[in-house]
Amino acid sequence: MRNNFADEITKLAERDKRIVLLSGDIGNRLFDGFKAKAPGRFFNCGVAEANMMGMAAGLAMCGLRPVVYTIAPFTTTRVMEQIRVDVCYHDVPVVIVGVGSGLGYASLGATHHSCEDMAMLRALPGMSVLAPADPLEVRGVLRAALRHPGPSYIRMGKKGEPNVHREVPNIEIGRSLVVRDGVDVCLLAVGVMLPIALEAAEGLAGRGISARVVSVVSVKPLDEALLRDVFARFPVVASIEEHSLIGGFGAALAEWSADHGPVAARLLRFGTKDRFLHEAGETGHARERDGLTAHNIIERVTQALPCREAGKAVGAP
Amino acid sequence: MSGLADTSQLAAVAARLRGAVIDMSHAAGTPHLGSSLSCADIVAAAYWDALRIDPQRPYAPERDRFILSKGHAATTLYAALAFRGFFPEALLETYNKDGSRLAEHPGPNCIPGVEAATGSLGHGLPIALGMAIAGRLQGLSYRVYALLSDGECNEGSVWEAAMFAPAQKLENVCVIVDYNKWQATGRSNETLALAPLREKWAAFGWDAHEVDGHDLNAVCALMRDVPNGSGKPVAIIAHTVKGKGVSFMEDDNNWHYRIPSQKEVAEAKRQLGLA
Numbered sequence: 386m387r388n389n390f391a392d393e394i395t396k397l398a399e400r401d402k403r404i405v406l407l408s409g410d411i412g413n414r415l416f417d418g419f420k421a422k423a424p425g426r427f428f429n430c431g432v433a434e435a436n437m438m439g440m441a442a443g444l445a446m447c448g449l450r451p452v453v454y455t456i457a458p459f460t461t462t463r464v465m466e467q468i469r470v471d472v473c474y475h476d477v478p479v480v481i482v483g484v485g486s487g488l489g490y491a492s493l494g495a496t497h498h499s500c501e502d503m504a505m506l507r508a509l510p511g512m513s514v515l516a517p518a519d520p521l522e523v524r525g526v527l528r529a530a531l532r533h534p535g536p537s538y539i540r541m542g543k544k545g546e547p548n549v550h551r552e553v554p555n556i557e558i559g560r561s562l563v564v565r566d567g568v569d570v571c572l573l574a575v576g577v578m579l580p581i582a583l584e585a586a587e588g589l590a591g592r593g594i595s596a597r598v599v600s601v602v603s604v605k606p607l608d609e610a611l612l613r614d615v616f617a618r619f620p621v622v623a624s625i626e627e628h629s630l631i632g633g634f635g636a637a638l639a640e641w642s643a644d645h646g647p648v649a650a651r652l653l654r655f656g657t658k659d660r661f662l663h664e665a666g667e668t669g670h671a672r673e674r675d676g677l678t679a680h681n682i683i684e685r686v687t688q689a690l691p692c693r694e695a696g697k698a699v700g701a702p
Numbered sequence: 703m704s705g706l707a708d709t710s711q712l713a714a715v716a717a718r719l720r721g722a723v724i725d726m727s728h729a730a731g732t733p734h735l736g737s738s739l740s741c742a743d744i745v746a747a748a749y750w751d752a753l754r755i756d757p758q759r760p761y762a763p764e765r766d767r768f769i770l771s772k773g774h775a776a777t778t779l780y781a782a783l784a785f786r787g788f789f790p791e792a793l794l795e796t797y798n799k800d801g802s803r804l805a806e807h808p809g810p811n812c813i814p815g816v817e818a819a820t821g822s823l824g825h826g827l828p829i830a831l832g833m834a835i836a837g838r839l840q841g842l843s844y845r846v847y848a849l850l851s852d853g854e855c856n857e858g859s860v861w862e863a864a865m866f867a868p869a870q871k872l873e874n875v876c877v878i879v880d881y882n883k884w885q886a887t888g889r890s891n892e893t894l895a896l897a898p899l900r901e902k903w904a905a906f907g908w909d910a911h912e913v914d915g916h917d918l919n920a921v922c923a924l925m926r927d928v929p930n931g932s933g934k935p936v937a938i939i940a941h942t943v944k945g946k947g948v949s950f951m952e953d954d955n956n957w958h959y960r961i962p963s964q965k966e967v968a969e970a971k972r973q974l975g976l977a
Contacts, residue, residue, distance in 0.1 A: 405839065425839065428870070436828040436862035443832020446818070447763075449839065451832070467859070470822050471829060475810040 386542045387484050389520035391415045393527050394452060398423040404531065405444055409434050409455030411484070438464045441479045442471035450478060450531055456490065457483030457499035457540065465505055472536045473509045480530045481506075485543040486516075487577065487627025488657070491671035495661040498671075499540075503575075504632020506538045507605045513537040513558050514605040516576030516626075516634075519549040522602065525556035533558055540604075542577040549579055549600070561608040567595035570686050571619040575601045575626035575634045578655075581672075582625050584679035585686070592687060604634045612641055616648040621689045623653040627677060630656040651689050655682060709918040715785070716746040716918070720947045721976040722781035722794060728967045730798035732806050734774040736944040736957035740882040741775050741849060743916045744925075744940055748847060749782045752925035757787035760814035766844050767817045767833050771826020772851035772880060773807040779816070780804050788815035824857025826850065827877060831863055834872045845874045845928045853885030856894050861906070868907025873929035876936040877908070880915065882944035884955045903937035915940030948973055 395418045398404040405426045406419055420427045430437035434455060441451035453460055460483045461468070472479045483499060490497040506512050515537060517526040523541060530537040537558070554562055564579065565586055574582035579600050586596035597619070599611065615622055624635035635654030642648045657675045672678060676685075723738040749755070753766040770779045777797065784791045793813070796802035803812045807821030818829045830848040837844050854860060867875050881899060883890055891897050903910035909932040913920045924938050944958075945951030948970040962970065971977045 405835070428835070430866065431862075431869075433862035433866065435824075435859040436831070436866050439825055439828020439859065439863070440832035440835065440866070443818075443829035443834075444836045445832075446829070447833050447836030447840070449836050466822065467825070467828070470819065470825055474819050 386523045389523045393524040395419040403450040405451045407453045434464045438467035439471045445477035452480040454482045457486035461502040481538045486540040488671040489543045491668040500629045500657045511535050516540040518579035518600040521550040521553045524553045529556040559606040561611050562600040565598040567597040569595045570621040571597045571615045572623050573599050578625045585682035588683040616650045622650045625655040712918045716743045717974045719781045723777040726777045726797045728962050733959040738775040738778045740942040740944045741880040745778050745782045747921040749786050751922040767846045769818045769826040769848045771848045773820030776808050783815035823854040824859040827863040834875045847876045849878045852881045852890045864906040867935040876928045878938045882942040884944045900939045908937040909934040910937040912939045915942035
């Protein structure tokens with residue numbers, strides 16, 4: 386994803402001279418192209434994220450379009466105060482990009498995990514929280530964020546994520562993307578969890594259960610129209626995110642259904658547990674510890690579905 | 703620049719600012735009077751001498767920016783902006799009233815002339831640096847001034863910014879530290895090891911000066927001279943007296959929170975030559 390981000394921001398900056406890229410001393414060589422195509426508009430701000438975020442706000446107040454880039458926890462929870470006061474209180478269009486969000490950097494330890502970022506940024510007035518699911522969505526989300534007149538947070542993976550889409554989807558803030566249709570269960574996947582959701586849908590299909598799969602994209606604002614439809618149509622709705630069950634997308638769904646209820650659908654939430662990970666291991670291992678696997682999703686969804694005749698789709702009329 | 707002929711006129715402006723902040727503190731029952739008084743001369747020097755501003759065009763892209771990073775001295779800023787013509791003076795009477803645009807700390811775009819919302823310390827300087835970079839990228843030669851309190855220099859973000867500005871040679875940035883030797887609950891040099899403050903800023907790569915923050919000639923000279931040819935951002939460590947101008951408030955930190963009574967307001971005004 387980060388290579389697509391670097392390529393897309395370079396292309397956009399060639400056309401829009403207002404774009405300025407601020408990095409917190411990461412992305413070695415990643416932005417060589419940007420530096421060449423947009424000379425003078427790249428700033429390595431050092432390992433000093435509070436100043437970086439405040440400067441971004443100052444740039445935006447003067448009509449520029451700053452994009453702030455570093456590892457997810459350091460561009461979010463570390464500088465909550467700057468995001469809240471400098472960016473959101475002033476309501477300026479700063480694009481905050483977190484690379485390796487969630488458990489993307491699992492092996493680096495919990496200092497580098499960000500499973501609370503959405504909970505905290507979601508609470509900030511005016512902040513949009515966007516989670517691209519594949520490298521092509523990264524491009525679409527970045528375009529949408531730079532069109533947007535207010536602050537936004539792009540919660541990105543790191544590298545090597547598979548493309549789900551064939552071309553860059555048209556992204557609108559507040560709109561989700563239906564990736565696979567189905568009638569029995571709706572799997573709402575946040576960002577990099579989309580391939581896991583699709584794998585789960587395949588597995589469920591093998592059990593005669595038809596799953597719709599959605600790339601949520603816009604965690605805030607929520608896709609209200611989609612949620613109204615989904616909660617009316619499906620007996621089981623599942624949220625899948627590399628984020629704490631506290632305050633993340635699943636929590637947002639619970640809030641939404643409480644505010645818009647009563648809803649008949651059963652909400653299943655898949656996310657990280659209320660604890661830090663205290664052991665080494667890659668992303669797959671960390672996901673496994675929190676049940677963020679296709680296997681676990683298949684099992685829980687199957688159990689949650691109302692009794693049904695074998696081979697007959699439950700939600701079908 | 704307003705082109706005030708001499709510093710006696712500037713001193714009169716500063717006294718008037720002090721009178722206004724005392725009135726506002728009394729009327730609204732709001733604290734931070736000592737902090738508002740200690741920076742009155744610096745704010746007068748900025749708005750009546752150093753800044754290239756036009757109150758009729760408060761959003762002109764080429765204007766100098768002044769950020770009151772020590773947002774708790776908001777009354778001084780509000781009074782200066784009103785007296786300078788950014789908004790009607792009558793609005794000062796609404797200070798801190800329900801629904802007023804003038805809160806205890808300045809909000810974003812709350813009134814023409816307020817460049818940034820402040821109140822939480824350690825935010826003004828990073829914002830100022832962003833504005834300075836924006837000016838450079840847009841080919842505008844404006845200067846950006848940030849007025850910090852000495853207590854504010856406790857904040858780590860100040861020193862992150864202090865390291866960044868010289869690295870980018872942001873010579874159109876000027877920091878003024880209102881060094882009144884007190885923070886909210888104690889002597890600033892006993893709270894954290896602030897001294898030697900000028901040397902700290904110099905060591906961080908700034909062209910750092912020490913000045914009597916109530917010597918209007920000296921403050922104006924330093925603030926006007928930005929950029930000053932050193933190739934570095936400018937730091938002015940302004941030695942000030944908290945509560946300056948009113949004998950019974952000077953260097954008495956109780957006036958960080960105390961609200962003046964009617965009688966104290968009258969005596970203060972008499973001392974300021976405003977009665």
